[in-house]
Amino acid sequence: MGRILAIDYGTKRTGLAVTDxxxxxxxxxxxxxxxxxxxFLKDYMLSEKVDKFVVGEPKQMDNTASESExxxxxxxxxxxxxIPNVPIERVDERFTSKMAFQTMIDSGLKKKQRQNKALxxxxxxxxxxxxYLASNS
Known part of the structure; x- marks a missing residue:
């Protein structure tokens, strides 16, 4: 079994996460x-088996596509x-940036560390x- 790789795509930076x-x-x-x-993705796949890409789908509150779509x-x-041999699924990513910031606060990171947009x-x-994992378990 391979990993699932998640992509939080941005025009400047892209966040990546994987499963075990x-x-x-x-x-x-x-x-x-x-x-x-x-x-980066091609290099990563040389050393790790990836079964699926999960890509964030930004939506507005009224469920329409965001401008970044x-x-x-x-x-x-x-x-x-x-990379045609790896299937792609989309996941609603509303509020993930706000939740990420709150996670940083909850984990006790200092203000300077919380300004790290890459994190x-x-x-x-x-x-x-x-x-994605929770909705597919």
Whole structure:
């Protein structure tokens, strides 16, 4: 069994999270510059088996697509073309950034550490993955 890799796509930075090989536990992997994302994913897949990509789907409160969905769709087309053998699922990512920030507060991180946007992206990807695992268990 391989890992599930979650992607919290952003135009500048992208947060990544993965499961263990049994696909039970989600944990943050890293945050990468979005321009380097495809190279990172291909390199990662050389050393780890990935069964599925889970990509955050940003929605407005009225359930319509967020403005950033245009960029995510372009990324998804490229991902399907360059890594065609790994299925992609989408997960509603509303509130994950706010939940990530609250997680940082709850864990006792200092204000300076909470300003680390890369860490927020990584935690957001982890929350997306946890939501996916919970809804599919």
């Amino acid at each position: 090989e049994m696909q039970i536990i989600a944990f943050g992997l890293t945050t990468v510059n979005t321009k380097d994302l495809m190279v 245009i960029y995510i769709q372009k990324f998804l087309e490229k991902l399907e073309k360059e 927020i992206d990584e935690i957001s990807a982890t929350l997306i993955l946890q939501n």
